[in-house]
Amino acid sequence: MRGRILVVDDDRLTRVALAHQLVLEGHEVRDVGNPVPALELLAEEPWDVVVTDLRMPTMDGLAFLHRIRETRLDTAVIVVTGHATVQSAVEAMKRGAEDYLIKPIDFDELSVRVDKIMARRTLERELRLLRRCPDRYHALVGRSPAMRHVFERIEVLADHGSTLLIRGETGTGKDLVARTLHHVGGRSGGPFVKISCAVLSREVLESELFGHEAGAFTGALRQRRGRFELAHRGTLFLDEVDDIPPDLQVKLLQVLEERRFERVGGERTIEVDVRFICATKRDLAALVKEGRFREDLYYRINVVALALPPLRERREDILLLADCFLAARADALGRAHPELSPEACRVLLDYAWPGNVRELENAMERALALSSAPVITADDLPPTVTGGESKNGCEACLATRDSLELKAFLAGAEREAIGWALKRTGGSQSKAAQLLGIPRTTLRDRLAALFGEEPATTP
Numbered sequence: 001m002r003g004r005i006l007v008v009d010d011d012r013l014t015r016v017a018l019a020h021q022l023v024l025e026g027h028e029v030r031d032v033g034n035p036v037p038a039l040e041l042l043a044e045e046p047w048d049v050v051v052t053d054l055r056m057p058t059m060d061g062l063a064f065l066h067r068i069r070e071t072r073l074d075t076a077v078i079v080v081t082g083h084a085t086v087q088s089a090v091e092a093m094k095r096g097a098e099d100y101l102i103k104p105i106d107f108d109e110l111s112v113r114v115d116k117i118m119a120r121r122t123l124e125r126e127l128r129l130l131r132r133c134p135d136r137y138h139a140l141v142g143r144s145p146a147m148r149h150v151f152e153r154i155e156v157l158a159d160h161g162s163t164l165l166i167r168g169e170t171g172t173g174k175d176l177v178a179r180t181l182h183h184v185g186g187r188s189g190g191p192f193v194k195i196s197c198a199v200l201s202r203e204v205l206e207s208e209l210f211g212h213e214a215g216a217f218t219g220a221l222r223q224r225r226g227r228f229e230l231a232h233r234g235t236l237f238l239d240e241v242d243d244i245p246p247d248l249q250v251k252l253l254q255v256l257e258e259r260r261f262e263r264v265g266g267e268r269t270i271e272v273d274v275r276f277i278c279a280t281k282r283d284l285a286a287l288v289k290e291g292r293f294r295e296d297l298y299y300r301i302n303v304v305a306l307a308l309p310p311l312r313e314r315r316e317d318i319l320l321l322a323d324c325f326l327a328a329r330a331d332a333l334g335r336a337h338p339e340l341s342p343e344a345c346r347v348l349l350d351y352a353w354p355g356n357v358r359e360l361e362n363a364m365e366r367a368l369a370l371s372s373a374p375v376i377t378a379d380d381l382p383p384t385v386t387g388g389e390s391k392n393g394c395e396a397c398l399a400t401r402d403s404l405e406l407k408a409f410l411a412g413a414e415r416e417a418i419g420w421a422l423k424r425t426g427g428s429q430s431k432a433a434q435l436l437g438i439p440r441t442t443l444r445d446r447l448a449a450l451f452g453e454e455p456a457t458t459p
Contacts, residue, residue, distance in 0.1 A: 003048030003118045007031040008038045008064070009080065010056045014105070018051060018080075021107045022114065035059040035067075042071045049098075049117055051078045051110075054088050062092060069096045076117045080105060140173070140180055141324050144314035150177070153306050158185035163256060165241075165301050166279040168308030171358030174279040175239065177308060182235040187275055190234030195227050198240035199448060206248055207264055216265025228261060231274045241278040241301065242287055246294070253297045276301070311353040311360065318348050321357060325364040326376065336374065343378045351385045355419075362415055384419040418446060 005027045009015040012033060019031040032038045035058060041047070050068060054061030061079065068077055076098040081088060093100060099113050140151065157164060158181050166174045175194065182192045195208055203217075211226030227236055238244075244252060255261045260271045278301045287293035311318065322340060330337045340348070353359055367380040378386055417436065425431035429447075433440040 002026045002028070003114070003121075004028045004046065005030075005049045005051060005114065006038060006041060006047045008035055008050060008052040008056075009033065010053065010058070014053070014080075014103075017107075018105065018110070021110060022051075025111050025114070027114070035064040038064075039067055039071065042068060042075065047072065047075050048121060049076045049078060049114060051080065051114075054079050054081045054092060061088065062095060065092055065095055065097060076121065078110075078113060078117075140176060141321055142314060142317040143320065144309075144316040146309040146314045147317060150306070150308065154181055154184065157181060157304060157306065160304060161186075161275060162303045163276045163278070163301050164303070165284075165305045166277065166308065167305060168279075168281060169310050169356055170281050171356035172308040172310060173357050174281075174308060175237070177306065178235070178237040178239075178277045178279065181277060182237075182275075185235075185275075187234050191231055192235050192237065193227050193231040194237040194239060196239045198243040202245045202248065205244070206251075209248070210251070210261055210264050211266075212264035213266040216263070220265070223263075226263065228255060228272050228274060229270060232272045233274075235275045235277060238276065238278045240280065242280045242282045242284060242293060249294045249297050253294065253300055256297075256300050311356045315349060318353075318360065319345055321360055322348055322364055325361045326368060329365055329368050333368070335368075335372075338368070338371070338374050338376050341375050341377045344376050344381060347378045347381055347386055366415070382416050382419070384416055414446065418443070 002025075005022050007015055007019045007022070007029060008031075009018070010033050015031045015033060019029045022029045030041065032041070035052070035056060038050070038052075042050070052061065052064060056064070065077060065079070068075060077092075077096065079092045079097045079100040080103060081100060082103045090100075098117055101110060101113070140147070140154075142148075142150070154177065164181070166177055168174050178194070179192060182188060195205075197205060200208060207217075207220075207224070207226065209226050209228060211224050211229055212220050214220055214222050238252075251261070255272075256276060259273065260269050262269055284293055284298050284302070288295045288298050311321075319340065326340075327337045348360075348363075355362070363382050363385055364376075366382055367376045371377070371380040418432070421432035421435045422429070424435060429443055430440050433443040436443065438446075
């Protein structure tokens with residue numbers, strides 16, 4: 001993470017050398033030799049870090065620091081001092097300085113200090129964003145190149161208006177991206193309507209999409225508006241669009257092309273102004289070749305595409321996401337925000353995360369349910385993540401606890417058992433159900449309930 005840095009020192013050689021080093025590190029840097037113009041720059045523009053000498057003829061360093069704190073509370077300050085004024089540097093830190101360096105300055109040490117400040121500031125900003133949006137619908141988190149590309153695409157596509165196809169594996173955040181596109185775009189004042197095409201039967205899905213008139217079929221006691229109507233002047237998110245039955249694919253294509261339709265059992269044509277966002281975890285082009293998805297519908301929904309990276313391709317975000325999930329859940333429970341131990345961090349970084357961000361969130365929720373300690377250790381993580389049973393065992397973990405959220409604990413245990421069974425059977429749902437001693441239909445229901453959508457497994 002690169003920042004905007006202001007270097008203030010009356011010694012020109014020192015000032016220029018510091019600025020040059022920071023520019024080489026990729027930062028945007030301004031250098032001035034006097035605190036007075038530096039204060040003017042601070043008042044006019046936001047700066048991430050100020051690197052300043054404490055002894056300058058025009059203004060005492062401590063007075064300068066005090067003025068900075070009056071102008072920019074969110075700007076970090078690194079003070080630079082000679083051996084004779086270390087006490088002054090300590091006093092400066094008491095008054096709000098972030099760090100200090102002793103002359104002659106070690107440029108490598110300066111880079112480390114600045115990088116540390118920037119990393120923490122980035123995390124704080126994203127955590128504040130996450131806490132403002134506890135449902136996470138408007139809070140995408142990530143600083144990896146892959147996610148930066150996603151952010152850039154969202155900015156471009158938010159007001160595009162064309163039908164959009166979001167592609168990504170299970171748990172990569174397709175729903176979150178769709179909601180973000182809606183809320184940052186020009187249709188944010190309208191409704192956001194979602195429907196999962198995978199969990200409804202053909203008859204129910206048709207009624208949900210198009211609505212129906214009273215008496216259209218058995219049980220249709222009154223008129224009902226469908227999702228197309230409900231999303232008028234807003235956004236309709238069709239999740240798992242690849243699961244739409246072939247005959248409904250024809251009707252969907254007509255709505256996409258004409259923006260009009262009739263309710264089931266109705267004769268009146270209804271016109272709608274809707275932006276369509278579709279999502280799939282499958283290769284639609286391959287489904288077209290297999291004859292399982294209409295080619296004309298594929299081209300209609302694939303006007304603009306956005307691919308979401310799996311978590312294994314954005315490892316720089318793993319610890320950031322883990323910390324965000326811990327913070328959000330701890331805030332919801334009124335608990336202090338726990339930290340991750342170095343060993344827990346190593347385990348999280350080494351794991352492949354086949355369930356992507358959703359699996360990571362579940363792992364953090366489980367860890368918080370099992371541990372009331374201020375530090376989350378590797379033993380608090382699911383065995384599927386650590387690669388084996390917890391070292392202390394479940395009984396030992398429970399014996400050391402002061403409290404327990406039973407619902408979260410049981411959900412975490414169920415997720416682990418299902419994950420273990422699927423892993424042992426190579427992803428076969430039928431064999432996994434046999435290992436668990438439950439019907440395959442029950443396993444599918446539990447997968448949908450626990451993960452929101454089924455992981456990519458074999459029958």
